[in-house]
Amino acid sequence: MLSVKNVVKKYGDKTVLKNLSVDFPEGKTTVILGPSGSGKSTLLRSLDLLVRPESGTISFPDITLDYSKPVSKKDSFDLRKKTSMVFQNWNLFPNLTVFQNVTTAPMTVLKRSKNDVEAQATKLLAAVGLADYKDRYPSQLSGGQQQRISICRALAMNPEYILLDEPTSALDPELETQVLLILEELSKNDQSMIIVTHNMEFARSVADKIVFVENSDILFDGTPDDFFNHPTTRIKDFLSGITFDDSKISK
Structure with a gap:
């Protein structure tokens, strides 16, 4: 608690x-x-x-x-x-793809293996219906899609x-x-x-x-x-x- x-x-x-x-x-x-x-x-x-x-x-x-x-x-x-925070205005990294936004912190901050992180990110994106958007950049997404990516990014930190x-x-x-x-x-x-x-x-x-x-x-x-x-x-x-x-x- x-x-x-x-x-x-x-x-x-x-x-x-x-x-x-x-x-x-x-x-x-x-x-x-x-x-x-x-x-x-x-x-x-x-x-x-x-x-x-x-x-x-x-x-x-x-x-x-x-x-x-x-x-x-x-x-x-x-x-x-x-803890992991999700903000109202998404705060995604504009220069990173969707997949990179989800995978970067677990690998650099938590030092998890690339294979494990990428496998988890693939599952998370599929769960929110955005598996086909992994190579897009935040500017190419709607607000709702960006917020779903923010939630994936938060979940990726376990x-x-x-x-x-x-x-x-x-x-x-x-x-x-x-x-x-x-x-x-x-x-x-x-x-x-x-x-x-x-x-x-x-x-x-x-x-x-x-x-x-x-x-x-x-x-x-x-x-x-x-x-x-x-x-x-x-x-x-x-x-x-x-x-x-x-x-x-x-x-």
Whole structure:
């Protein structure tokens, strides 16, 4: 299990994370929800050390890091081997082919054999329906295809947890569906995932656990059933605010 305890993050005088503690179960999908600016992406990025909080700890069963203390290169490397981030804007290397984007990091960072890495990459690309695109460059792909490659690249690192920060927010609805179906399949296969999203139907369908963040604090940490079917007044207002209701439109 991945856990963070008493995490505090500030930007100047603004506190972005207020002494947060939360567990992310292994083999489960945790969805982080909340209004814009609530601190959910900062929380997600602190799990991969892309953001360094001022205090608190992050721990796996075999490693614990104190954010308030210097982190050695070895400890940073050991932690980052356990997680892999998928960003909303893909971040593929434009000068590398699809196949090279998926295979480069496992070979150079993890020092895995070329044969093993290439065999895995071939399987991953086939699983997302892009085996025939291996020799293309990112600029030759649609947004949905690029995001599927980003997911393959993350999986190629064999992480314990995949971290996804609004992975479909830059996609149109059709392409979004393609990516969400892949993530749903990963969830069914017990891949540990932590996802920040605004898509409530997706959250309802894949989440094993929901964490609701607002004003830099955790207001809910529980099951999708409790979140969607037995919401607090604040959560009810949040869900109502992001659900289309034509009765609210003046005609």
